[in-house]
Amino acid sequence: MTITESDLREILSRESEDGLHRGVTVADVDRRVRRIKRRRLRALGGAVAAGLAVAAAFTLPGGGTVAVPDDIWTGVMAQPSPRYGARAITDTIMVKRFSAMGERVAFDLPERRREWMSSVIVYCPFQSEVLYWEDGVYHTARPCTDGVVEETKEGERVSVVGLPDVDSDTRRLEVAVVPPGSIKKLGRALIDDRDARQVVRDAGKSRADMRIVIMATRYEPCDSGTDCRFADESSARPGPASGGG
CATH class of the missing domain: 2.60.120 (Jelly Rolls)
Structure with missing residues:
Protein backbone atom coordinates (compact mmCIF):
# COMPACT_ATOMS: atom_id res chain seq x y z
CA MET A 1 0.00 0.00 0.00
CA THR A 2 1.70 3.28 -1.11
CA ILE A 3 1.74 6.47 0.96
CA THR A 4 0.72 9.55 -0.97
CA GLU A 5 1.75 13.17 -0.48
CA SER A 6 -1.49 13.84 1.38
CA ASP A 7 -0.64 11.05 3.81
CA LEU A 8 2.72 12.62 4.55
CA ARG A 9 1.05 16.00 5.04
CA GLU A 10 -1.29 14.37 7.57
CA ILE A 11 1.68 12.92 9.46
CA LEU A 12 3.50 16.25 9.58
CA SER A 13 0.35 18.08 10.64
CA ARG A 14 -0.32 15.70 13.53
CA GLU A 15 3.30 15.93 14.68
CA SER A 16 3.04 19.71 14.63
CA GLU A 17 0.05 19.45 16.96
CA ASP A 18 2.21 17.51 19.43
CA GLY A 19 4.71 20.36 19.56
CA LEU A 20 5.72 23.33 17.41
CA HIS A 21 9.45 22.77 17.85
CA ARG A 22 9.46 18.95 18.00
CA GLY A 23 11.31 17.32 15.09
CA VAL A 24 9.84 14.50 12.99
CA THR A 25 12.05 11.44 13.00
CA VAL A 26 12.13 8.44 10.62
CA ALA A 27 10.66 6.27 13.37
CA ASP A 28 7.74 8.71 13.71
CA VAL A 29 7.02 8.50 10.02
CA ASP A 30 7.22 4.70 10.04
CA ARG A 31 4.84 4.48 13.03
CA ARG A 32 2.33 6.81 11.38
CA VAL A 33 2.54 4.88 8.11
CA ARG A 34 1.72 1.61 9.87
CA ARG A 35 -1.24 3.25 11.62
CA ILE A 36 -2.62 4.59 8.34
CA LYS A 37 -2.23 1.15 6.73
CA ARG A 38 -4.18 -0.51 9.56
CA ARG A 39 -6.97 2.07 9.29
CA ARG A 40 -7.27 1.55 5.54
CA LEU A 41 -7.29 -2.23 5.90
CA ARG A 42 -10.12 -2.03 8.44
CA ALA A 43 -12.13 0.20 6.09
CA LEU A 44 -11.48 -2.12 3.15
CA GLY A 45 -12.50 -5.17 5.22
CA GLY A 46 -15.78 -3.52 6.16
CA ALA A 47 -16.59 -2.75 2.53
CA VAL A 48 -15.89 -6.35 1.47
CA ALA A 49 -18.07 -7.73 4.26
CA ALA A 50 -20.93 -5.46 3.23
CA GLY A 51 -20.61 -6.61 -0.37
CA LEU A 52 -20.72 -10.27 0.65
CA ALA A 53 -23.82 -9.66 2.75
CA VAL A 54 -25.65 -8.13 -0.21
CA ALA A 55 -24.63 -11.04 -2.45
CA ALA A 56 -25.81 -13.55 0.14
CA ALA A 57 -29.21 -11.84 0.26
CA PHE A 58 -29.76 -12.78 -3.40
CA THR A 59 -28.25 -16.27 -3.36
CA LEU A 60 -29.22 -17.72 0.01
CA PRO A 61 -32.74 -18.18 1.44
CA GLY A 62 -33.55 -15.86 4.31
CA GLY A 63 -36.40 -15.22 6.65
CA GLY A 64 -36.46 -11.43 6.38
CA THR A 65 -37.33 -8.97 3.65
CA VAL A 66 -34.33 -7.48 1.85
CA ALA A 67 -34.48 -4.34 -0.26
CA VAL A 68 -33.38 -5.26 -3.78
CA PRO A 69 -31.84 -2.71 -6.16
CA ASP A 70 -34.11 -1.80 -9.06
CA ASP A 71 -31.66 -2.97 -11.72
CA ILE A 72 -31.77 -6.52 -10.35
CA TRP A 73 -35.42 -6.85 -11.49
CA THR A 74 -34.42 -6.10 -15.08
CA GLY A 75 -32.82 -9.51 -15.41
CA VAL A 76 -35.61 -11.25 -13.49
CA MET A 77 -38.40 -9.80 -15.62
CA ALA A 78 -36.49 -10.67 -18.79
CA GLN A 79 -36.79 -14.40 -18.02
CA PRO A 80 -39.44 -16.22 -20.13
CA SER A 81 -42.71 -16.87 -18.31
CA PRO A 82 -44.01 -20.46 -18.03
CA ARG A 83 -46.56 -21.36 -20.73
CA TYR A 84 -49.70 -23.27 -19.92
Missing part, protein backbone atom coordinates in the same frame (compact mmCIF):
# COMPACT_ATOMS: atom_id res chain seq x y z
CA GLY A 85 -51.75 -24.98 -22.60
CA ALA A 86 -54.51 -27.56 -22.84
CA ARG A 87 -54.70 -31.15 -23.99
CA ALA A 88 -57.85 -32.68 -25.48
CA ILE A 89 -58.93 -36.01 -24.00
CA THR A 90 -61.63 -37.85 -25.97
CA ASP A 91 -63.56 -40.80 -24.54
CA THR A 92 -66.18 -42.95 -26.25
CA ILE A 93 -69.23 -42.76 -23.99
CA MET A 94 -71.77 -44.65 -26.08
CA VAL A 95 -71.83 -47.20 -28.92
CA LYS A 96 -75.17 -48.57 -30.10
CA ARG A 97 -75.96 -50.88 -33.01
CA PHE A 98 -79.22 -50.68 -34.90
CA SER A 99 -80.58 -52.07 -38.16
CA ALA A 100 -83.89 -50.31 -38.97
CA MET A 101 -83.82 -48.09 -42.07
CA GLY A 102 -86.73 -45.77 -42.83
CA GLU A 103 -87.52 -45.38 -39.12
CA ARG A 104 -86.68 -42.88 -36.41
CA VAL A 105 -84.48 -44.69 -33.91
CA ALA A 106 -84.06 -43.05 -30.49
CA PHE A 107 -80.98 -43.16 -28.24
CA ASP A 108 -80.87 -41.92 -24.64
CA LEU A 109 -77.59 -40.21 -23.87
CA PRO A 110 -75.59 -40.73 -20.67
CA GLU A 111 -75.14 -37.77 -18.36
CA ARG A 112 -72.18 -35.57 -19.25
CA ARG A 113 -70.37 -32.72 -17.58
CA ARG A 114 -71.37 -29.25 -18.76
CA GLU A 115 -67.86 -28.43 -19.98
CA TRP A 116 -67.66 -31.55 -22.16
CA MET A 117 -68.30 -31.42 -25.90
CA SER A 118 -69.97 -34.47 -27.43
CA SER A 119 -69.60 -35.46 -31.07
CA VAL A 120 -71.76 -37.96 -32.94
CA ILE A 121 -70.93 -40.21 -35.88
CA VAL A 122 -73.17 -42.75 -37.59
CA TYR A 123 -71.96 -45.79 -39.54
CA CYS A 124 -74.46 -46.31 -42.33
CA PRO A 125 -74.76 -47.73 -45.87
CA PHE A 126 -72.66 -45.75 -48.35
CA GLN A 127 -74.57 -42.81 -49.90
CA SER A 128 -77.61 -43.34 -47.68
CA GLU A 129 -79.06 -40.24 -46.03
CA VAL A 130 -79.28 -39.53 -42.29
CA LEU A 131 -81.89 -37.28 -40.70
CA TYR A 132 -81.23 -36.11 -37.19
CA TRP A 133 -83.27 -34.88 -34.16
CA GLU A 134 -82.21 -33.61 -30.72
CA ASP A 135 -84.77 -33.91 -27.92
CA GLY A 136 -87.51 -34.11 -30.54
CA VAL A 137 -86.33 -31.07 -32.53
CA TYR A 138 -85.30 -31.68 -36.14
CA HIS A 139 -81.81 -30.41 -36.97
CA THR A 140 -80.37 -31.55 -40.28
CA ALA A 141 -79.97 -34.22 -42.96
CA ARG A 142 -76.60 -35.39 -44.29
CA PRO A 143 -75.36 -37.99 -46.78
CA CYS A 144 -73.42 -40.93 -45.44
CA THR A 145 -70.21 -40.25 -47.36
CA ASP A 146 -67.93 -38.53 -44.84
CA GLY A 147 -65.67 -41.41 -43.85
CA VAL A 148 -63.64 -44.17 -45.39
CA VAL A 149 -65.82 -46.70 -47.13
CA GLU A 150 -65.70 -50.18 -45.61
CA GLU A 151 -67.19 -53.39 -46.92
CA THR A 152 -69.09 -55.81 -44.68
CA LYS A 153 -69.04 -59.60 -44.90
CA GLU A 154 -72.32 -59.39 -46.78
CA GLY A 155 -70.72 -57.16 -49.41
CA GLU A 156 -72.43 -53.96 -48.28
CA ARG A 157 -70.42 -50.76 -48.35
CA VAL A 158 -70.48 -48.78 -45.11
CA SER A 159 -69.38 -45.18 -44.61
CA VAL A 160 -69.56 -42.57 -41.85
CA VAL A 161 -71.49 -39.35 -41.38
CA GLY A 162 -70.50 -36.82 -38.74
CA LEU A 163 -73.40 -35.04 -37.07
CA PRO A 164 -73.31 -31.67 -35.21
CA ASP A 165 -71.85 -31.57 -31.71
CA VAL A 166 -74.34 -32.33 -28.98
CA ASP A 167 -74.93 -29.88 -26.13
CA SER A 168 -74.40 -31.27 -22.64
CA ASP A 169 -78.09 -30.67 -21.86
CA THR A 170 -79.30 -32.89 -24.73
CA ARG A 171 -80.79 -36.10 -23.38
CA ARG A 172 -82.10 -37.91 -26.48
CA LEU A 173 -80.98 -38.29 -30.07
CA GLU A 174 -83.06 -39.66 -32.92
CA VAL A 175 -81.71 -40.67 -36.31
CA ALA A 176 -83.49 -41.95 -39.38
CA VAL A 177 -81.33 -43.56 -42.07
CA VAL A 178 -83.04 -43.63 -45.48
CA PRO A 179 -81.88 -45.03 -48.86
CA PRO A 180 -79.99 -42.82 -51.35
CA GLY A 181 -82.26 -40.36 -53.17
CA SER A 182 -85.00 -40.35 -50.53
CA ILE A 183 -84.73 -36.60 -49.94
CA LYS A 184 -84.86 -35.92 -53.66
CA LYS A 185 -88.21 -37.72 -53.83
CA LEU A 186 -89.68 -34.96 -51.65
CA GLY A 187 -89.63 -32.75 -54.75
CA ARG A 188 -88.45 -29.66 -52.86
CA ALA A 189 -85.79 -28.61 -50.37
CA LEU A 190 -85.99 -30.28 -46.97
CA ILE A 191 -86.60 -27.39 -44.60
CA ASP A 192 -88.34 -28.38 -41.38
CA ASP A 193 -89.58 -31.23 -39.21
CA ARG A 194 -92.68 -31.75 -41.35
CA ASP A 195 -90.54 -32.28 -44.43
CA ALA A 196 -88.25 -34.65 -42.53
CA ARG A 197 -91.16 -36.78 -41.37
CA GLN A 198 -92.45 -36.94 -44.94
CA VAL A 199 -89.08 -38.17 -46.21
CA VAL A 200 -89.00 -40.95 -43.61
CA ARG A 201 -92.56 -42.05 -44.39
CA ASP A 202 -91.90 -42.22 -48.13
CA ALA A 203 -88.55 -44.00 -47.81
CA GLY A 204 -89.95 -47.40 -46.98
CA LYS A 205 -88.57 -49.77 -44.40
CA SER A 206 -85.50 -51.96 -44.82
CA ARG A 207 -82.61 -53.26 -42.76
CA ALA A 208 -78.87 -52.72 -42.65
CA ASP A 209 -76.01 -53.11 -40.17
CA MET A 210 -75.52 -49.66 -38.61
CA ARG A 211 -74.25 -48.12 -35.41
CA ILE A 212 -74.04 -44.75 -33.67
CA VAL A 213 -70.97 -43.64 -31.69
CA ILE A 214 -70.90 -40.71 -29.27
CA MET A 215 -67.65 -39.32 -27.90
CA ALA A 216 -67.09 -36.72 -25.19
CA THR A 217 -64.10 -34.40 -25.32
CA ARG A 218 -62.72 -32.66 -22.26
CA TYR A 219 -59.64 -30.49 -21.82
CA GLU A 220 -56.97 -30.69 -19.14
CA PRO A 221 -54.08 -28.25 -18.52
CA CYS A 222 -50.57 -29.08 -19.72
CA ASP A 223 -47.22 -27.38 -20.23
CA SER A 224 -45.51 -29.71 -22.71
CA GLY A 225 -46.03 -32.64 -25.06
CA THR A 226 -46.90 -33.12 -28.71
CA ASP A 227 -50.64 -32.94 -28.01
CA CYS A 228 -50.38 -29.86 -25.75
CA ARG A 229 -51.86 -26.83 -27.50
CA PHE A 230 -51.35 -23.17 -26.56
CA ALA A 231 -53.56 -20.16 -27.13
CA ASP A 232 -51.07 -18.55 -29.52
CA GLU A 233 -50.90 -21.65 -31.71
CA SER A 234 -53.37 -22.57 -34.43
CA SER A 235 -54.37 -26.21 -34.36
CA ALA A 236 -57.11 -28.25 -35.95
CA ARG A 237 -59.74 -29.52 -33.59
CA PRO A 238 -59.35 -33.28 -32.98
CA GLY A 239 -61.72 -35.27 -35.18
CA PRO A 240 -63.92 -38.12 -33.93
CA ALA A 241 -62.23 -41.48 -33.47
CA SER A 242 -63.78 -44.70 -34.60
CA GLY A 243 -65.74 -46.37 -31.86
CA GLY A 244 -65.86 -50.06 -31.17
CA GLY A 245 -68.93 -52.11 -30.73
Whole structure:
Protein backbone atom coordinates (compact mmCIF):
# COMPACT_ATOMS: atom_id res chain seq x y z
CA MET A 1 0.00 0.00 0.00
CA THR A 2 1.70 3.28 -1.11
CA ILE A 3 1.74 6.47 0.96
CA THR A 4 0.72 9.55 -0.97
CA GLU A 5 1.75 13.17 -0.48
CA SER A 6 -1.49 13.84 1.38
CA ASP A 7 -0.64 11.05 3.81
CA LEU A 8 2.72 12.62 4.55
CA ARG A 9 1.05 16.00 5.04
CA GLU A 10 -1.29 14.37 7.57
CA ILE A 11 1.68 12.92 9.46
CA LEU A 12 3.50 16.25 9.58
CA SER A 13 0.35 18.08 10.64
CA ARG A 14 -0.32 15.70 13.53
CA GLU A 15 3.30 15.93 14.68
CA SER A 16 3.04 19.71 14.63
CA GLU A 17 0.05 19.45 16.96
CA ASP A 18 2.21 17.51 19.43
CA GLY A 19 4.71 20.36 19.56
CA LEU A 20 5.72 23.33 17.41
CA HIS A 21 9.45 22.77 17.85
CA ARG A 22 9.46 18.95 18.00
CA GLY A 23 11.31 17.32 15.09
CA VAL A 24 9.84 14.50 12.99
CA THR A 25 12.05 11.44 13.00
CA VAL A 26 12.13 8.44 10.62
CA ALA A 27 10.66 6.27 13.37
CA ASP A 28 7.74 8.71 13.71
CA VAL A 29 7.02 8.50 10.02
CA ASP A 30 7.22 4.70 10.04
CA ARG A 31 4.84 4.48 13.03
CA ARG A 32 2.33 6.81 11.38
CA VAL A 33 2.54 4.88 8.11
CA ARG A 34 1.72 1.61 9.87
CA ARG A 35 -1.24 3.25 11.62
CA ILE A 36 -2.62 4.59 8.34
CA LYS A 37 -2.23 1.15 6.73
CA ARG A 38 -4.18 -0.51 9.56
CA ARG A 39 -6.97 2.07 9.29
CA ARG A 40 -7.27 1.55 5.54
CA LEU A 41 -7.29 -2.23 5.90
CA ARG A 42 -10.12 -2.03 8.44
CA ALA A 43 -12.13 0.20 6.09
CA LEU A 44 -11.48 -2.12 3.15
CA GLY A 45 -12.50 -5.17 5.22
CA GLY A 46 -15.78 -3.52 6.16
CA ALA A 47 -16.59 -2.75 2.53
CA VAL A 48 -15.89 -6.35 1.47
CA ALA A 49 -18.07 -7.73 4.26
CA ALA A 50 -20.93 -5.46 3.23
CA GLY A 51 -20.61 -6.61 -0.37
CA LEU A 52 -20.72 -10.27 0.65
CA ALA A 53 -23.82 -9.66 2.75
CA VAL A 54 -25.65 -8.13 -0.21
CA ALA A 55 -24.63 -11.04 -2.45
CA ALA A 56 -25.81 -13.55 0.14
CA ALA A 57 -29.21 -11.84 0.26
CA PHE A 58 -29.76 -12.78 -3.40
CA THR A 59 -28.25 -16.27 -3.36
CA LEU A 60 -29.22 -17.72 0.01
CA PRO A 61 -32.74 -18.18 1.44
CA GLY A 62 -33.55 -15.86 4.31
CA GLY A 63 -36.40 -15.22 6.65
CA GLY A 64 -36.46 -11.43 6.38
CA THR A 65 -37.33 -8.97 3.65
CA VAL A 66 -34.33 -7.48 1.85
CA ALA A 67 -34.48 -4.34 -0.26
CA VAL A 68 -33.38 -5.26 -3.78
CA PRO A 69 -31.84 -2.71 -6.16
CA ASP A 70 -34.11 -1.80 -9.06
CA ASP A 71 -31.66 -2.97 -11.72
CA ILE A 72 -31.77 -6.52 -10.35
CA TRP A 73 -35.42 -6.85 -11.49
CA THR A 74 -34.42 -6.10 -15.08
CA GLY A 75 -32.82 -9.51 -15.41
CA VAL A 76 -35.61 -11.25 -13.49
CA MET A 77 -38.40 -9.80 -15.62
CA ALA A 78 -36.49 -10.67 -18.79
CA GLN A 79 -36.79 -14.40 -18.02
CA PRO A 80 -39.44 -16.22 -20.13
CA SER A 81 -42.71 -16.87 -18.31
CA PRO A 82 -44.01 -20.46 -18.03
CA ARG A 83 -46.56 -21.36 -20.73
CA TYR A 84 -49.70 -23.27 -19.92
CA GLY A 85 -51.75 -24.98 -22.60
CA ALA A 86 -54.51 -27.56 -22.84
CA ARG A 87 -54.70 -31.15 -23.99
CA ALA A 88 -57.85 -32.68 -25.48
CA ILE A 89 -58.93 -36.01 -24.00
CA THR A 90 -61.63 -37.85 -25.97
CA ASP A 91 -63.56 -40.80 -24.54
CA THR A 92 -66.18 -42.95 -26.25
CA ILE A 93 -69.23 -42.76 -23.99
CA MET A 94 -71.77 -44.65 -26.08
CA VAL A 95 -71.83 -47.20 -28.92
CA LYS A 96 -75.17 -48.57 -30.10
CA ARG A 97 -75.96 -50.88 -33.01
CA PHE A 98 -79.22 -50.68 -34.90
CA SER A 99 -80.58 -52.07 -38.16
CA ALA A 100 -83.89 -50.31 -38.97
CA MET A 101 -83.82 -48.09 -42.07
CA GLY A 102 -86.73 -45.77 -42.83
CA GLU A 103 -87.52 -45.38 -39.12
CA ARG A 104 -86.68 -42.88 -36.41
CA VAL A 105 -84.48 -44.69 -33.91
CA ALA A 106 -84.06 -43.05 -30.49
CA PHE A 107 -80.98 -43.16 -28.24
CA ASP A 108 -80.87 -41.92 -24.64
CA LEU A 109 -77.59 -40.21 -23.87
CA PRO A 110 -75.59 -40.73 -20.67
CA GLU A 111 -75.14 -37.77 -18.36
CA ARG A 112 -72.18 -35.57 -19.25
CA ARG A 113 -70.37 -32.72 -17.58
CA ARG A 114 -71.37 -29.25 -18.76
CA GLU A 115 -67.86 -28.43 -19.98
CA TRP A 116 -67.66 -31.55 -22.16
CA MET A 117 -68.30 -31.42 -25.90
CA SER A 118 -69.97 -34.47 -27.43
CA SER A 119 -69.60 -35.46 -31.07
CA VAL A 120 -71.76 -37.96 -32.94
CA ILE A 121 -70.93 -40.21 -35.88
CA VAL A 122 -73.17 -42.75 -37.59
CA TYR A 123 -71.96 -45.79 -39.54
CA CYS A 124 -74.46 -46.31 -42.33
CA PRO A 125 -74.76 -47.73 -45.87
CA PHE A 126 -72.66 -45.75 -48.35
CA GLN A 127 -74.57 -42.81 -49.90
CA SER A 128 -77.61 -43.34 -47.68
CA GLU A 129 -79.06 -40.24 -46.03
CA VAL A 130 -79.28 -39.53 -42.29
CA LEU A 131 -81.89 -37.28 -40.70
CA TYR A 132 -81.23 -36.11 -37.19
CA TRP A 133 -83.27 -34.88 -34.16
CA GLU A 134 -82.21 -33.61 -30.72
CA ASP A 135 -84.77 -33.91 -27.92
CA GLY A 136 -87.51 -34.11 -30.54
CA VAL A 137 -86.33 -31.07 -32.53
CA TYR A 138 -85.30 -31.68 -36.14
CA HIS A 139 -81.81 -30.41 -36.97
CA THR A 140 -80.37 -31.55 -40.28
CA ALA A 141 -79.97 -34.22 -42.96
CA ARG A 142 -76.60 -35.39 -44.29
CA PRO A 143 -75.36 -37.99 -46.78
CA CYS A 144 -73.42 -40.93 -45.44
CA THR A 145 -70.21 -40.25 -47.36
CA ASP A 146 -67.93 -38.53 -44.84
CA GLY A 147 -65.67 -41.41 -43.85
CA VAL A 148 -63.64 -44.17 -45.39
CA VAL A 149 -65.82 -46.70 -47.13
CA GLU A 150 -65.70 -50.18 -45.61
CA GLU A 151 -67.19 -53.39 -46.92
CA THR A 152 -69.09 -55.81 -44.68
CA LYS A 153 -69.04 -59.60 -44.90
CA GLU A 154 -72.32 -59.39 -46.78
CA GLY A 155 -70.72 -57.16 -49.41
CA GLU A 156 -72.43 -53.96 -48.28
CA ARG A 157 -70.42 -50.76 -48.35
CA VAL A 158 -70.48 -48.78 -45.11
CA SER A 159 -69.38 -45.18 -44.61
CA VAL A 160 -69.56 -42.57 -41.85
CA VAL A 161 -71.49 -39.35 -41.38
CA GLY A 162 -70.50 -36.82 -38.74
CA LEU A 163 -73.40 -35.04 -37.07
CA PRO A 164 -73.31 -31.67 -35.21
CA ASP A 165 -71.85 -31.57 -31.71
CA VAL A 166 -74.34 -32.33 -28.98
CA ASP A 167 -74.93 -29.88 -26.13
CA SER A 168 -74.40 -31.27 -22.64
CA ASP A 169 -78.09 -30.67 -21.86
CA THR A 170 -79.30 -32.89 -24.73
CA ARG A 171 -80.79 -36.10 -23.38
CA ARG A 172 -82.10 -37.91 -26.48
CA LEU A 173 -80.98 -38.29 -30.07
CA GLU A 174 -83.06 -39.66 -32.92
CA VAL A 175 -81.71 -40.67 -36.31
CA ALA A 176 -83.49 -41.95 -39.38
CA VAL A 177 -81.33 -43.56 -42.07
CA VAL A 178 -83.04 -43.63 -45.48
CA PRO A 179 -81.88 -45.03 -48.86
CA PRO A 180 -79.99 -42.82 -51.35
CA GLY A 181 -82.26 -40.36 -53.17
CA SER A 182 -85.00 -40.35 -50.53
CA ILE A 183 -84.73 -36.60 -49.94
CA LYS A 184 -84.86 -35.92 -53.66
CA LYS A 185 -88.21 -37.72 -53.83
CA LEU A 186 -89.68 -34.96 -51.65
CA GLY A 187 -89.63 -32.75 -54.75
CA ARG A 188 -88.45 -29.66 -52.86
CA ALA A 189 -85.79 -28.61 -50.37
CA LEU A 190 -85.99 -30.28 -46.97
CA ILE A 191 -86.60 -27.39 -44.60
CA ASP A 192 -88.34 -28.38 -41.38
CA ASP A 193 -89.58 -31.23 -39.21
CA ARG A 194 -92.68 -31.75 -41.35
CA ASP A 195 -90.54 -32.28 -44.43
CA ALA A 196 -88.25 -34.65 -42.53
CA ARG A 197 -91.16 -36.78 -41.37
CA GLN A 198 -92.45 -36.94 -44.94
CA VAL A 199 -89.08 -38.17 -46.21
CA VAL A 200 -89.00 -40.95 -43.61
CA ARG A 201 -92.56 -42.05 -44.39
CA ASP A 202 -91.90 -42.22 -48.13
CA ALA A 203 -88.55 -44.00 -47.81
CA GLY A 204 -89.95 -47.40 -46.98
CA LYS A 205 -88.57 -49.77 -44.40
CA SER A 206 -85.50 -51.96 -44.82
CA ARG A 207 -82.61 -53.26 -42.76
CA ALA A 208 -78.87 -52.72 -42.65
CA ASP A 209 -76.01 -53.11 -40.17
CA MET A 210 -75.52 -49.66 -38.61
CA ARG A 211 -74.25 -48.12 -35.41
CA ILE A 212 -74.04 -44.75 -33.67
CA VAL A 213 -70.97 -43.64 -31.69
CA ILE A 214 -70.90 -40.71 -29.27
CA MET A 215 -67.65 -39.32 -27.90
CA ALA A 216 -67.09 -36.72 -25.19
CA THR A 217 -64.10 -34.40 -25.32
CA ARG A 218 -62.72 -32.66 -22.26
CA TYR A 219 -59.64 -30.49 -21.82
CA GLU A 220 -56.97 -30.69 -19.14
CA PRO A 221 -54.08 -28.25 -18.52
CA CYS A 222 -50.57 -29.08 -19.72
CA ASP A 223 -47.22 -27.38 -20.23
CA SER A 224 -45.51 -29.71 -22.71
CA GLY A 225 -46.03 -32.64 -25.06
CA THR A 226 -46.90 -33.12 -28.71
CA ASP A 227 -50.64 -32.94 -28.01
CA CYS A 228 -50.38 -29.86 -25.75
CA ARG A 229 -51.86 -26.83 -27.50
CA PHE A 230 -51.35 -23.17 -26.56
CA ALA A 231 -53.56 -20.16 -27.13
CA ASP A 232 -51.07 -18.55 -29.52
CA GLU A 233 -50.90 -21.65 -31.71
CA SER A 234 -53.37 -22.57 -34.43
CA SER A 235 -54.37 -26.21 -34.36
CA ALA A 236 -57.11 -28.25 -35.95
CA ARG A 237 -59.74 -29.52 -33.59
CA PRO A 238 -59.35 -33.28 -32.98
CA GLY A 239 -61.72 -35.27 -35.18
CA PRO A 240 -63.92 -38.12 -33.93
CA ALA A 241 -62.23 -41.48 -33.47
CA SER A 242 -63.78 -44.70 -34.60
CA GLY A 243 -65.74 -46.37 -31.86
CA GLY A 244 -65.86 -50.06 -31.17
CA GLY A 245 -68.93 -52.11 -30.73
